[in-house]
Amino acid sequence: MQQELLFKVLVIGDLGVGKTSIIKRYVHQIFSQHYRATIGVDFALKVLQWDHDTVIRLQLWDIAGQERYGNMTRVYYREAVGALVVFDVSRASTFDAVLKWKDDLDSKVTLNNGRPVPAVLLANKSDQLGSQQPKLDSFCRDNGFVSWFETSAKENTNIEEAARCLIKHILDIEESPMSERDPGSLTLSGYANATKDHLKCSSCSKW
Amino acid sequence: MMYSRGSLVDLLIKSNVSRYAEFKNVSRILTYRHDNVEQVPCSRADVFASRQLSVVEKRKLMRFLTSCVEDTEEQQAYNGRPYLEFLRDQQLGDNLQHFLVHSIAMVTEDTPTEAGLASTRHFLRCLGRYGNTPFLFPVYGLGEIPQCFCRMCAVFGGIYCLRHSVHCVIVDQESNRCKAVIDIRGQRISCSHFVVEDGYVAAERKKVATPTRFISRAVLITDGSVLPTDSEQQVSMVTLPPIAAGSPSVKMVELCPSTMTCPPGTYLVHLTCQSTGSAYQDLSPLVTRMFHTPESHDQGKRPSVLWCLYFNMVDGSAVDCHNLPSNVHVCSGPDGELGHEHAITQAESIFRKILPQEEFCPPAPNPEDIIYDADTAEGDVLSRQTEE
Ligand SMILES: Nc1nc2c(ncn2[C@@H]2O[C@H](COP(=O)(O)OP(=O)(O)OP(=O)(O)O)[C@@H](O)[C@H]2O)c(=O)[nH]1
Ligand SMILES: [Mg+2]
Numbered sequence: 126m127q128q129e130l131l132f133k134v135l136v137i138g139d140l141g142v143g144k145t146s147i148i149k150r151y152v153h154q155i156f157s158q159h160y161r162a163t164i165g166v167d168f169a170l171k172v173l174q175w176d177h178d179t180v181i182r183l184q185l186w187d188i189a190g191q192e193r194y195g196n197m198t199r200v201y202y203r204e205a206v207g208a209l210v211v212f213d214v215s216r217a218s219t220f221d222a223v224l225k226w227k228d229d230l231d232s233k234v235t236l237n238n239g240r241p242v243p244a245v246l247l248a249n250k251s252d253q254l255g256s257q258q259p260k261l262d263s264f265c266r267d268n269g270f271v272s273w274f275e276t277s278a279k280e281n282t283n284i285e286e287a288a289r290c291l292i293k294h295i296l297d298i299e300e301s302p303m304s305e306r307d308p309g310s311l312t313l314s315g316y317a318n319a320t321k322d323h324l325k326c327s328s329c330s331k332w
Numbered sequence: 333m334m335y336s337r338g339s340l341v342d343l344l345i346k347s348n349v350s351r352y353a354e355f356k357n358v359s360r361i362l363t364y365r366h367d368n369v370e371q372v373p374c375s376r377a378d379v380f381a382s383r384q385l386s387v388v389e390k391r392k393l394m395r396f397l398t399s400c401v402e403d404t405e406e407q408q409a410y411n412g413r414p415y416l417e418f419l420r421d422q423q424l425g426d427n428l429q430h431f432l433v434h435s436i437a438m439v440t441e442d443t444p445t446e447a448g449l450a451s452t453r454h455f456l457r458c459l460g461r462y463g464n465t466p467f468l469f470p471v472y473g474l475g476e477i478p479q480c481f482c483r484m485c486a487v488f489g490g491i492y493c494l495r496h497s498v499h500c501v502i503v504d505q506e507s508n509r510c511k512a513v514i515d516i517r518g519q520r521i522s523c524s525h526f527v528v529e530d531g532y533v534a535a536e537r538k539k540v541a542t543p544t545r546f547i548s549r550a551v552l553i554t555d556g557s558v559l560p561t562d563s564e565q566q567v568s569m570v571t572l573p574p575i576a577a578g579s580p581s582v583k584m585v586e587l588c589p590s591t592m593t594c595p596p597g598t599y600l601v602h603l604t605c606q607s608t609g610s611a612y613q614d615l616s617p618l619v620t621r622m623f624h625t626p627e628s629h630d631q632g633k634r635p636s637v638l639w640c641l642y643f644n645m646v647d648g649s650a651v652d653c654h655n656l657p658s659n660v661h662v663c664s665g666p667d668g669e670l671g672h673e674h675a676i677t678q679a680e681s682i683f684r685k686i687l688p689q690e691e692f693c694p695p696a697p698n699p700e701d702i703i704y705d706a707d708t709a710e711g712d713v714l715s716r717q718t719e720e
Contacts, residue, residue: 189486198479313350
């Protein structure tokens with residue numbers, strides 16, 4: 126039987142590092158020098174035939190409007206199961222901000238077992254790189270990233286690979302047994318319906 | 333606290349803003365009588381299961397709740413007379429009268445019959461929409477609700493300038509319109525409309541009900557529930573009738589850790605009433621009786637108060653502003669009512685003044701309606717998008 130999995134993944138990082146470009150490249154197969162904010166869409170949806178019997182629907186949540194300046198609301202983070210943290214290799218300040226984004230992420234969303242959600246680090250705009258960049262393996266180990274990739278949204282380098290890596294880690298967690306989510310919460314309608322069973326009115330009586 | 337059929341829930345659903353929030357059902361309604369906390373049976377199942385009610389009371393309550401939904405001539409005869417009198421004449425007995433007045437209608441003993449019946453019906457209509465009581469509480473607290481509206485706004489291009497409080501406004505004398513605001517750092521921000529909380533409005537432009545109405549509030553962190561059960565995860569609405577003549581009737585909400593508002597092993601308690609004195613005068617006698625505090629006399633097995641805060645605030649529903657530029661719109665702070673009817677009505681009326689042609693909070697499109705297939709060739713996008 127085919128199973129369909131829905132994952133909410135956040136794409137975070139400083140202003141102008143290429144978050145929207147990476148999503149556009151990955152989901153819509155396009156790249157542009159100019160982006161206007163996409164109005165009215167919470168996320169871009171990528172549907173992947175992962176293996177013979179698994180379809181993955183990946184919701185990629187971009188940062189909108191006011192949220193650009195860090196300190197995201199929990200509303201944006203809730204129910205996320207993974208994150209891509211992006212910096213721009215040509216601007217050191219965006220790398221310095223990576224840990225701020227990671228801390229904000231870990232403080233606002235965790236897996237059911239209280240562990241941080243898997244995060245992959247993207248060193249974007251690698252096409253603008255003259256010399257070889259330093260390796261980030263130990264940086265990732267020290268700061269809780271599952272892996273890192275040099276990406277270019279412009280030249281379509283490593284974006285698929287980074288996404289596959291993140292999905293693999295998300296799946297590993299999904300397969301390991303964990304404590305069930307608090308079953309008593311309910312949603313009134315909207316996206317969350319697709320991700321989990323929720324309370325219906327069947328159990329309650331009416332006059 | 334939200335009514336499951338209140339205008340806030342309706343708006344959240346209609347606008348799709350509800351997609352950003354999660355809720356807990358208030359799991360039980362409690363009341364306090366004769367120094368005792370008891371559960372109020374409100375659904376059919378509760379009434380059957382209740383151990384405080386006799387078989388006769390159960391039958392009477394069932395009959396009453398089924399019949400009160402319809403308007404009858406008998407009820408109309410009581411218009412203008414107290415609800416309590418009407419209930420008394422229904423031969424319901426003290427127990428049931430108490431539950432019906434204080435916990436189901438949530439009115440006072442002198443509320444007129446028609447108002448009492450309307451509240452009772454509202455309660456019954458809300459019951460069973462999502463669970464066993466008429467109330468919902470947002471996970472992480474009510475502060476989530478503005479965040480949800482903000483995310484929706486941001487997704488549609490709204491921009492927020494955080495930490496820029498407004499210092500003053502620039503008003504064009506001739507047109508009597510606000511042209512811009514100046515923030516505390518001296519930055520000028522032009523605007524075509526200015527919506528502001530009433531706290532910013534100078535006293536001489538405010539018409540406040542006299543005497544000014546205040547709300548008394550207390551916030552407690554405790555180490556146990558006022559009515560412990562097998563499950564530690566109860567969200568309780570507690571209705572507290574006046575403990576002495578002249579004292580206010582108080583509404584109390586007790587939140588458990590699964591609402592994500594307090595750490596495991598603790599409870600967060602809010603008490604609210606219309607002020608008759610200071611918050612401490614109004615609420616501390618009750619707190620001292622229901623909980624163990626340093627002021628409590630005995631060592632009964634009541635939950636202990638680990639932390640508490642008492643404060644008063646102006647009742648937002650009683651404030652009105654005048655003599656303001658025509659494009660300045662004032663919204664008031666919280667009021668003492670359960671639910672958020674006043675805030676929603678006000679938001680909608682301000683919106684209508686600014687954008688009379690537009691629909692208020694129309695449903696946001698669902699991103700899932702835009703489908704891009706991974707296997708499609710470059711640039712060839714499968715779009716099911718219907719409209720912008
Ligand atoms: N050379 C190069 N330029 C890129 C790459 N990715 C993005 N850009 C450019 O960088 C600029 C910013 O890209 P965006 O995708 O808008 O960045 P963002 O992170 O979404 O920015 P904000 O939404 O403002 O935070 C644009 O001009 C892009 O064309 C890349 O891989 N290589
Ligand atoms: Mg962007």
